[in-house]
Amino acid sequence: MQAATKAAGSQSAAAAEKSPEASSSKLPNAKISNRNLWQILIGHSALRDPDLIQAEVSACSDRLREGLAHYRAPSAVSEKKLKESNRVKGKKLAFVLAVSKQLHLDQLQSLELFQGFHYDAYRGSIADLKTKLGSKRETQRLLQQITEYYYSERLFVLRCLKHLLGYWQDSRHPYRGAYAACVEEMNKDEESLIKGVWKQYAECAKAEFPSTVQSSMQETSWLLHNLREQCELLEIALLYYKDYVHPPSRLLRTAKLFQVLGFGLHQQSRVGLLPRAEAITTHLSHLCTLILVEAMDLDWIYLSIDSPDQIMEHDLLKDAANFKEMENVILEWGSLQCHTPILLAWAVFKFIAPTKTEIEYTRSLGNRALEGGVFSFLRSLLKSPYFTGDRPVAGVCKRLVHTLLSLVVTAFNEESLGNPANLVSIAATTLTHPLLRLQMWEKGTASGVGLLLASAQTRFPLELAPLLDLLLPLAGDSYSAHKVFQLLQETPFYTERFSTHSLGAYIDLGEQEGEWVLTTPRAVYSDVSQRLGCPPLVLPPGVRGTVMAVEGGVPAICWEVGYSAWELFALETGSVLLYPGIGVDSSSHPLVERMAQVARLVTEILKQDWSLAPHLRPITSQYFAIIQKFSPFPNPPSHLLSACLQCLAVMATNESEETWKKLSQTGFLPYLKSSFTDVKSVAVVPGHFGQLLNVWERPRGIYPISMAMLDLLLSGMPPSNSLATNEQLACIVFVMREMFAGFHKWRYRNALDKEEICHKLLQLCHNVLSQVHNKDKQKNNGRDFVSHFLLHTVGGQAVLSVLSTGVDEVNRMCSSSHRISETSVLHHRPTTAEQTRPSAHTPGTGSSHSVYKAVCGRYLRLQSSPSCRRHSILYPPSRRSTCACRGNPVANEASPGGSDVYVCLLGPGGGCHQGRLRQPASRQL
DSSP states (O other): OHHHHHHHHHHHHHHHHHHHHHHHHHHOOOOOHHHHHHHHTTTOSSSSOOOHHHHHHHHHHHHHHHHHGOOOOOOOHHHHHHHHHHSSOHHHHHHHHHHHHHHHHOOHHHHHHHHHHHHHHHOOOOHHHHHHTHHHHHHHHHHHHHHHHHHHHHHHHHHHHHHHHHTTTOOSSHHHHHHHHHHHHHHHTTTTHHHHHHHHHHHHHTTTTTOOSSSSHHHHHHHHHHHHHHHHHHHHHHOOOOOOOHHHHHHHHHHHHHHHHHGTTTTTHHHHTTHHHHHHHHHHHHHHHHHHHHHHHHHHHHTTOOOOOTTTHHHHHOOOHHHHHHHHHHHOOOOSGGGGHHHHHHHHHHHHHHSSOHHHHHHHHHHHHHHHHHHHHHHHHHGGGGGGGTTTTHHHHHHHHHHHHHHHHHHHGGGGGHHHHHHHHHHHTTTTTTHHHHHHHHTSSSSHHHHHHHHHHHTTTTTTTHHHHHHHHHSHHHHHHHHHHHHHHHHEEEEEOOOOOHTTEEEOSSSTTTEEOOOOOOSSSHHHHHTTTSSSSEEEOOOOOEEEEOOOOOEEEEEEEOOHHHHHHHHHHHHHHOOOOSSSSSSTOOHHHHHHHHHHHHHHHHHHHHGHHOOOHHHHHHHHHHHHHHTTSOOOHHHHHHHHHHHHHHHHHHHHHHHHHHHHTTTTTTTEOOOOOOOOOOOOOOOOHHHHHIIIIIHTOHHHHHHHHHHHHHHHHHHHHHHOHHHHHHHHHHHHHHIIGGGGSOOSHOOOOOHHHHHHHHHHHHHEEEEEEEOOOOOOHHHHHHEEEEESSTTTHHHHHHSSSOOHHHHHHOOOOTOOOOOOOTTTTOOOHHHHHOOOOOSSOOOGGGGGGEEEOOOOOOSSSOOOOOOOOOOSSSSSEEETTEEEEEEEETTTTEEEEEEEEOGGGOOOOEEEEESSTTSSO
């Protein structure tokens, strides 16, 4: 069908060229719009064949290279061609000329824009359009609609280019070959692509209101569009410099440009108090900061931290003049919070680089960054919606922040960096990226972010949050989940509050100052272990401990003893059930919060590796009792209950019948009052869940328990050829009546909760309605009830409220670059083993496992010269050569564009300190 569609399009184009009107008009044929090209690239079109994708991308390569410069100003030549054409006459001609004047756009491009608007965005018939062109009032409305369409087309051409730069080095992407060929073609001239990007950004940042803007609404629309264009251009620059070198001279010009523009924040004076512009200007400042940090190439410093001679090969250090001038520019900064990461990066750069730098100088730079709130800025940056998900820009952001944090923690004492919670929070956010997790496991706890993990271990279990906050993102895949389980299975420290009054009977002074020794065995949670009937956790005699100060200056003692933290978690979970101090108002009890964190970690480990379930059974088996105890309370610990339900949802995926049976005995689930006989009169008792929903969640506008309950229903649904149990059927009836019928009228503190609940409810309806008749011809009560509920009750109104969402609103949401992932549905997701386990790579195979191959440089622009630059691909004419940086042998490997790429056979640990990870492991995340 795709080939037929393509052929039909070619035939129609050929027929148009042969027609007398086309030949006499001398007008260019209609081109694919930028919006349609974007939909093709992200997989929202009928095109799937890579050859067809490559043909479309190649046809638009000139437009993508030009970017915003593709749109030209009006000219007399274009106007003459338009008026001489036989295809555009009368009212249509007058309207196209009006569009050209309104947008200050070339007349022929205005015609293309009008044709694209009619195809993509116009909601009406051709007859209606002709009627509107005859009305002055309707013509003004059409002009405003085409103006908005023109703004969107300008954004889409930038997003298409950004998409290519984001995935042209990703070997997992099915269209990587087409993307790579297009990027190499666009950038065949020295830095031609990025020069155009910087020129367009400077023009956008300094642009004034067009003379055609007449109303405040048009002014607001133009301002927001201008800010979005600046963001797209800076994101393109950020993605470009992840693969291409940022020369020191260009870095200096970029820094001065950002300084003049106030890192994007000076535009707030033009925007005024416009709320929608605040998030965009904040994003602009984030991008300016990230581009400058990327230009410093901190990855090079981090990889060469143990080799001072190799550090001196850094581009900035080799260019003394630009280095000194750049330093003078940076020393003038500090008044804005977005300056602080650059100050901190420069302080680390000067501290590690083997230059004549006074310690007080770097200390003053670091103190200025800390006083400016550098870590608070980095936390807000990572939480920005523009840097979430698996978009390439988000991956680059996490890599840059991760590298900066690793260098800071390695170079400076953790205690001198302020609140440790900020460091842990930043590290935990960056470790959500799978390749950064791998990097941390490989480097261990001796450097970088691993130092934070080692420090958190020394304070465990007295301070539980830092360790579990780091381990939760680290358990994000099967390999890492197993590593996290083993790490807690062999915990090396037990830290507790130190008091000679409580520990006097067990301890004695050691040989060194501040050291104590256990003289008698000490059992932890002995009373809980006796009531639960499990062995206690015993600290044996002879164990040595060191007195230390924890947060708040509280004295603590760290015992050097090996034990299983999972046994400790089982005992603490049992203490939540047995401790009499946790009563009706238990939501803020510290032990409850600790167990909620443990439940979230257990859930993530089981989700990634179910084979560990038997080892965690002493913990998970107590979650049923926790739900039974706390769900009747008027002020329950909602975070603990939702965490337990999420864990049970994972368990229900693998042990559905047993999980639902035990949960039904807690009184939490709704249940049928009588047997199910008629879909119209089925009666359900709400249970504790119904009470929590109506009495606790809805008045507060937060729904953690309800969303966890929906996850449990979705994960525990029987196969399509099986029937739901009575417990599941009662839950379906209750959820449909109490949630689906009125969720759109509820109060929400977070608007995203409404979207998530709606999605889960629709998915539940789909799962129930997808069940087919089983082989025993038994009646499917669940499907019958949902069908009747949607067709004959208020449930139908809820469906209509969802379906009534306008097409324009759907298109706006889909086109928003930060609301959806840029990774298309066609993007191949590697298996867990591919993501996590290192694998040998044979040159020439093109395997995605080449993330562990070191290369000389960063896979940047191709060069025909046999010389090896640090930031260039080796591309010598011979089939075998050497790496000029260290004289290492290199081997030939085919590049995406079909040319030869020569990669260094030795990684940083094998002698080539200029080696980099081959694929998206470090450079392109």
